[in-house]
Amino acid sequence: MPLDREKQLTRLKKRLEGFGRVAFLAFAVLVGFSFYLQVIKGDYYYFLSEKNRIRVYPLFPPRGKIFDREGNVLATNYPTFDLYIVPYYLFKECRKEKIPYWKHPTFRLLVKEVGVDEERLKDNLEKGKRAPFVPRLIAKGLTESQLAKVESLKWALRGVYVDAAETRRYPYGELFAHVVGYVGEVTEKDVKSLKFYPGDSVGKTGLEKYYDELLHGIGGWESWEVDALGHRIKPVAKSIPTKGMDLKTTLLLPLQEKAKELFEGKIGAVVALDPNTGEVLALYSSPSFDPNLFPRGISVKDWKRLNRDKTRPMTNRAISGTYPPGSVFKLVVALAGLTEKKLNPWHKINCTGAMRFGNRVFRCWKRQGHGKTDLYKGIVQSCDVYFYNVGKDLGVDLISKYAFMLGLGKKTGIDLPYEAKGIVPTKKWKRKRFKAPWYPGETLNYAIGQGYINVTPIQLAVLSSFFANGGYLVVPHLNLEEKVKKIDLGIPKRYINLVRRAMLGVVEDEHGTAHWTARLKGIKIAGKTGTAQVVSREIEERYKKGHRIVKKRYAEHAWFVAFAPYKKPLIAVAVVVEHGGHGSSSAAPIAKEIIAEYLRYKGLLKEKDAGK
Amino acid sequence: MRVNKGILSKRLDLGVVFVFFLISAIGLFTLAGIYEGSIFLKRQILWHVIGIAAFLGVLSFDRKFFREWVWFFYIGAIALLIMVLIVGKVGKGAQRWIIIGPFRLQPSEFAKIALALALGSVFEHFSVKGRIPLGLREVLIVGAVCLPFFILTAMQPDLGTALIFVLVAATVSFFAGIKRGTLVLCLLFAFVVAFVGWNHLKPYQKNRIIAFLDPKKDPYRTGYHIIQSRIAIGSGRLWGKGYMKGTQSRLNFIPEKHTDFIFPTFAEDWGFIGVCVLLFLYFVFITRIIEICKRAKNPYALYTTVALGAIFFWHIVINVGMTMGLLPVVGVPLPLMSYGGSATVASYITLGLILVMVRE
Incomplete structure (x- = not known):
């Protein structure tokens, strides 16, 4: 029995060898995993420990x-x-x-x-x-x-x-x-x-x-x-x-203040440029908002209020608002006609108040007609029939060529974000956009600045500068230290001068569309009125106690572009007033006041209440 | 004096004692690096002094004493574990300590020793009766011996220690040998227990196991310990950040950095080189104990030493494995390194018993 036990003990002890091997294996696994963590992945874990440690x-x-x-x-x-x-x-x-x-x-x-x-x-x-x-x-x-x-x-x-x-x-x-x-x-x-x-x-x-x-x-x-x-x-x-x-910046505080004052209670925008350099003197969009709401984090209430406001105070209409240019576009059409030699400035067209084209009748804004009209009269009195004829001769793509050249349909390059491009329609554009051909009648509408064309106030301010400085496009800018860029379009001076002279007539000629609203004593202002019509079938008319009320949302926007003084322009202005009716009545006085304010500031206008 | 001569006689394996002290020294050194001049180091030194006294105390008895009194220890341990549940101090979601004056006693540490001694007796009985390899009846007896310990610690709840009981019993059983049919049955039973047990785990215990399986799932809650511990170990790279330069431990990113997670603290300071040295020492320690087992002159001594050695082995492997993320986080200290009075003193007693068992 003891011998048996002895044998059993020896046999058991042999198992200890196996236990030793298991222990060795266990430690080998631990060392091996340690090698993996510390040597193979060591740098990774070191990085993580640094990330833990350093804040x-x-x-x-x-x-x-x-x-x-x-x-x-x-x-x-x-x-x-x-x-x-x-x-x-x-x-x-x-x-x-x-x-x-x-x-x-x-x-x-x-x-x-x-x-x-x-x-x-x-x-x-x-x-x-x-x-x-x-x-x-x-x-x-x-x-x-x-x-x-x-x-x-x-x-x-x-x-x-x-x-x-x-x-x-x-x-x-x-x-x-x-x-x-x-x-x-x-x-x-x-x-x-x-x-x-x-x-x-x-x-x-x-x-x-x-x-x-x-x-x-x-x-x-x-x-x-x-x-x-x-x-x-x-x-x-x-x-x-x-x-x-x-x-x-190039901005001028008193001018901006004047702009705000003039836009009190109105919706719209004004851009005033130095036409020789493109420096932005004033840029105001109405209604505005309080920017001090934002730096500390705007409250949800204020944010909702600003976004729900139908007048869209957050939109910078001066660069992002797009409107049809209305009659202001006639300046572009005139220049295109002259340069392309499709237009004889002395040739007179008889305006009877309407014009038949195809099976449609295109009306002039003046029902009784302008009578015999040449280029000067056509611009000064903004005769639609005259420009229907010019447009008809030029065709859509040729007009658009000049519109593009004059900076419409593309960004002006002002140093502000979210600038809109606007639209300058071409045949190709319409095919792509509406999958439909361009109808000849649309050209007539286009020639008076209605229809598809859409421009921003800043674009028209550049256009106004072009006529003011006698032939080059400026890049509007707000940074005073920015280099002035001028793009000479190579359009003959005599054509530009013809249009310029007519723009002077718009204000100075007693038949001019802005004669009674934009004239300033002692300073010669040149300009052009425009009325942007929003598609007429959207005009919703209601009758109340016999009065016709045009629902404001679909009414007409008033344009006025101007520069002054005529001889040596120092300021070019573009004004748009939403729902302002005709350009001469609401937009022109604003432009006039801005110009007066600036010239007063420059010392060119002495009387305090000049022109009133 | 005669007793003392016996204690330090050449028949004792001084090699294992040397390794034991070497690792303890590294442990103290690491602790000293965590809290400069802190209360933990001083206390740990005190535990070592008490431990040495207990060690010498154990050596002054012979193995017959432990064999005769084994059931006294066994019942005593169970009584203490019951006491913990009644008057125990709650800490970190578990009742683990009994307050005795200025000390906190963790009876489960000593219960492991009592179980090892009991298992030695039981297996001696089996071997005398020729009931080895173990059949189903024997396995059930072993299970019955473990059960009170397992249930009482699991109720604290201290899953780590409960697991150690099972592992120690399993180690001795495997050592003795189990009949094939019984083994299959046991494994089946283990699966069922695991399945049923899962549904009875506390949420934090489940989370720990989930975190072990996928630590990156929620790095700031359940996986936090594992990830931070791994970062600590890995960021030591080959040569370590240098003594007391480990940022993970110094800036408290490692939880329990002086107790259960002292290994990452050490690994961060000393790198892979240090880890190799430490694990080599532990390996030598374990192999020395295996060598000592071979010197056992009778089945009782052999089974007891194997059980006692298994306590050390499983503690080391589970602790290091869990800090590396190889095993789920269970609260098991690293012998001789982790701060803790009961564990330190228990380690001394365990070593003393191993030496006593094989003393001629």
């Missing part, structure tokens, strides 16, 4: 200011106070008192007394659970009363503190809203593209957007070593932000 805090650069040409500040920065919370202290007390954080007095006071958005606060506290020492921004741009509340409740607000920051401000509010634009918080997309840190401000529209790179400056950062809870342990590295560049 980068952005330092936002002060944004460049924007000035008008005289140094008035159109956009600046001012110190604001932001509210932060370090959630740790709140959580700690909640744990002690065994209450959820939304029942803690700090939370209740912040929501009820200081007016912090409850959802935003909750969201931040939830995010703060993992790293409770990271400060969370809970309210931006505190008001004075909020600041006072925070100060007086300080003893009860755990882990809450106020920090100073810079916020954009537009001192003139609505006045420059469309042209200067506004800044807002970067979108998540921007952050994901690694261009910006969250919380940074970028230009969203206007000059703020177009020159964002220049104005923004170069962001800096500070990297800190943090622990797992988000405590900052020690600074690691820092990059100092570079201040954004200031932008000096």
Whole structure:
């Protein structure tokens, strides 16, 4: 028996060899996996540990200011106070008192007394659970009363503190809203593209957007070593932000103010250019909005109000609003006819108030007709029949060739975002767009600036500049330091002068369409009226107590383009007034006042109430 | 004096003791690097002193004493485990400690030893009666011996320790040999238990297992420990970040960096080279114990030493495996490295018992 036992023991002990091998295998697996983690994937995990350890805090650069040409500040920065919370202290007390954080007095006071958005606060506290020492921004741009509340409740607000920051401000509010634009918080997309840190401000529209790179400056950062809870342990590295560049614009404050005043209660836009350089002197779109709503984050209420407004205050009509040019287009048709030698300026056409073409009758705006009409009279009195004939001789594509040449149907290249191209129709365009041929009758309509053609006020301001400076296109610009670009179209001066002289007649000739509305004593203004008709069948007429009421939405838009002084033009203007009826009545006086204001500013117009 | 002479006589394997102390020294050194001059290091040194006293105490008895009193230890351990459930201190979602004055006693650490001793006795009985390899009846007996421990620790709940009980019993059973049919039956039973058990796990335990299977699913909750632990180990690269330079541990990204997750702390500072050295020492330690087992003169000593050695082996493998993300996170300390009084003292006692069992 003992021998047997001895044998059994020896046999068992042999198994220990196997156990040794299993142990070896187990350790080999551990070492092998360790090799995988530390040697093969070591750099990857090292990177992850650095990412854990280092937290980068952005330092936002002060944004460049924007000035008008005289140094008035159109956009600046001012110190604001932001509210932060370090959630740790709140959580700690909640744990002690065994209450959820939304029942803690700090939370209740912040929501009820200081007016912090409850959802935003909750969201931040939830995010703060993992790293409770990271400060969370809970309210931006505190008001004075909020600041006072925070100060007086300080003893009860755990882990809450106020920090100073810079916020954009537009001192003139609505006045420059469309042209200067506004800044807002970067979108998540921007952050994901690694261009910006969250919380940074970028230009969203206007000059703020177009020159964002220049104005923004170069962001800096500070990297800190943090622990797992988000405590900052020690600074690691820092990059100092570079201040954004200031932008000096070509705008003129008094002119812009005048524009706003003139558009009080009206919808439309005005662009005033220096016709020799393309510098934008004034650019105003009405109605406007307060850009100061945006930098601190616009409230949902305000955002909805702005977007639901039927008058679309957020649209910059001066560059994005497109309208048929109406009779203003006759300038283009006249120049095309002259240059193409399809038009003899002295040849007279008899206007009887209407013209038969095919089986349709095309009417002149003057029912009784203009009688014998040459080019001068055709422009001065804006005779439709005269231009039906010119258009008929030229054909659509030849007119469009000149329209394109004169800058219509394409962007002018102004240094603003969201510029519209407008439409200059051609046969090809219509086939593509409507899958239909161009009807000859449409050419007649086109010749008086109605139908498919669509232009922006800035395009017509450039067109006006073209006639003002005697033959070259300018690129409108707002940056005072931008180089002046002139595009000589090579159209013979004598043709341009013929049209120019007729434009003078529009205002100076006693039969001119704008004679009674745009004439200014002591200064010779040249111009052209226009009425943009919105497709007539959409005019909805209602009768009420016997009066015909034209529903405003479908009424006619009034145009007036002008330049002055006639001999040596200093300003070119394009004005559009939506629902303004005929161009001469509502748009022309605005242009006149703008011109007067500018010439007064230039010292060319002495009398205060000249022309009135 | 005679006793002491016996204790330190050449018949003891001093090699394993040397490795034991070497690893303990590395453990203390690592702890010293975590909290400079902190209370943990001082306390751990105290545990080692108490441990050495317990070690010498164990050596002053002979194996017959433990064999005779085995059921006393067994019942005592069960009593302590029941006490934990009644008066135990709740910590980290589980009741694991009994407060005795300034100390917190974790009875489950000592229960492992009691179980090993009990298993030694049971298997001796089997071997004397010629009931080896084990049939179904024997396996059921072994299961019955484990069951109180398993249930009582699982109720704390301390799944890691409960698992260790099962693994130790399984190791000894495999060592003794199991009949093929019984083995198949056992495996089937294990599957059923695993399936039913899953539905009775606490949410955090389920989460741990889910996190182990897919740590990246929710890196800030369940997978957080595993991911941070892996980052710590991996970021040590070949040469390590240097002593006390490990950012994952210094900045508290590793949870439980001085107890269950001390291995990542060490691996981050010393890199793959350090890990190789440490794991080599542990391997030597285990192989030394296997060598010692071979010196056993009777079945009782042999089975007991295997059971005691299995405690060390499974602790090491499970702890290192879980910190690397190879195994689910269960709260099992790394012997001789992890901070903890009960575990440290228990390790000394375990080693002492191993030496006592094979002493001539």
